[in-house]
Amino acid sequence: MNRLKLACLTVGLLLSGATAAANFSFLGTFEQDDDVQIFSFNVGAASNVTLRSLGYAGGVNAAGQPIARGGFDTILALFNGSGTLIDSNDDGGPGNVPADSGTGQHWDAYLQAALAPGNYQVSVMQFDNFANGPNLPDGFFRAGEGNFTAAFGCGGPAFCDISGVTPFDQRDNHWGFDILNVNSAAGPGPVNPIPEPGTYAMLLAGLGLLGFAARHRKPDDAP
Numbered sequence: 001m002n003r004l005k006l007a008c009l010t011v012g013l014l015l016s017g018a019t020a021a022a023n024f025s026f027l028g029t030f031e032q033d034d035d036v037q038i039f040s041f042n043v044g045a046a047s048n049v050t051l052r053s054l055g056y057a058g059g060v061n062a063a064g065q066p067i068a069r070g071g072f073d074t075i076l077a078l079f080n081g082s083g084t085l086i087d088s089n090d091d092g093g094p095g096n097v098p099a100d101s102g103t104g105q106h107w108d109a110y111l112q113a114a115l116a117p118g119n120y121q122v123s124v125m126q127f128d129n130f131a132n133g134p135n136l137p138d139g140f141f142r143a144g145e146g147n148f149t150a151a152f153g154c155g156g157p158a159f160c161d162i163s164g165v166t167p168f169d170q171r172d173n174h175w176g177f178d179i180l181n182v183n184s185a186a187g188p189g190p191v192n193p194i195p196e197p198g199t200y201a202m203l204l205a206g207l208g209l210l211g212f213a214a215r216h217r218k219p220d221d222a223p
Contacts (some may be wrong), residue, residue, distance in 0.1 A: 021047070023062035023178060024185035025192045030072070030126065030173045033149045033158050034142045037124040039187035041179050043115045051076050051111040051122055052092065054176035057100040063192035067176035069100055072159050073127040074175060076109040081119035083136035087111060090127060103163040124177055126159070 028037065043049060054061055055071025077088040091097075092110030099106050107127075123131060126149070129142035142148050147158035154160035154170040163169040179185045 021181050022183070023180045024182065025061040025063035025065065026177045026179075026187050027061075027065070027067070028175055028188055030159075030175065033072075033126055033147045034129055034140070034145050035126070036129070036140055036143075037175070037177075037188050039122050039124070039177070039179065039185060040119065041122070041185035042119050042183045043117050044183035046114070046116055047181050049113055049115050049120075049182055050178070050180040051078065051089075051109075051113075052097065052178050052180070053108045053110075053124065054178070055174050056108045056171075057098045057106070059098055059176075061176050062178045062180060065176075065192075068174065069102070070172050071174045071176070072171045073107045073161050074109040074177075075125045075127055075130060076111050077123045077125070077131035077133075078111060078113060079121040079123070079131075079136045081121075083121070085131055085133035085135065086120075087113055088131060090130075103161075103165050103169055105163055105165070107161075122179070124175060127161075 024041070026039065030037075041049075053074035053076065054067040056069070056073055058067050058069030058071075060066055073090075075088065075090050078086045080086055089109045089111040091105075091107050093106050096110040097106050097108040109124075111122075121136065123136075123140075125131075125140060129140050129148075131140055132138040149160040150157055152160040152162055152168050154168045156170050159171040159173055161169040161171045177187075185191065
């Protein structure tokens with residue numbers, strides 16, 4: 001095998017491996033309190049996957065987009081490819097998610113899991129619309145209740161939060177959500193894959209190999 005063919009094979013292998021780790025950012029809004037957004041993602045190799053929301057306290061997502069504070073208190077639920085509930089999170093807590101500047105609460109959701117290769121699903125909901133489990137088809141606690149937070153007394157038709165600091169806190173319907181360190185992801189909002197830094201290094205190394213091979217190819221090298 002000549003140098004050029006070997007370099008092309010090496011670049012192919014590098015690029016195929018480079019797709020194994022990327023970050024995906026989603027943005028959207030709910031129409032009412034009992035809405036649920038379902039995302040799917042694939043893990044190509046055993047990975048530590050991070051799922052996080054950003055709408056409650058705001059911040060900057062993995063795509064570099066600023067997310068405003070003031071969204072609803074988020075819940076995340078993680079399911080395997082068969083729809084079995086693996087884990088869920090309501091409040092990420094200090095150290096994982098920032099505090100909201102209005103309420104002081106760390107009520108964005110944050111979930112980390114060591115996942116085997118395969119397909120997974122994750123749902124985004126508003127507190128307290130928890131997944132019933134043990135399976136995704138079992139539905140969610142507040143399904144069919146529409147704007148259930150109106151009963152909390154904020155004065156608005158939906159997205160009322162019991163903040164724990166003030167009696168009630170009127171929020172809005174926007175959410176931001178990241179899926180980090182997976183092979184691919186899809187959902188209801190715009191998808192912005194952000195390759196891991198190592199991907200760029202591998203790509204540059206591969207291109208360098210191609211350049212080296214082209215410069216040093218012998219006249220009698222077969223194509």
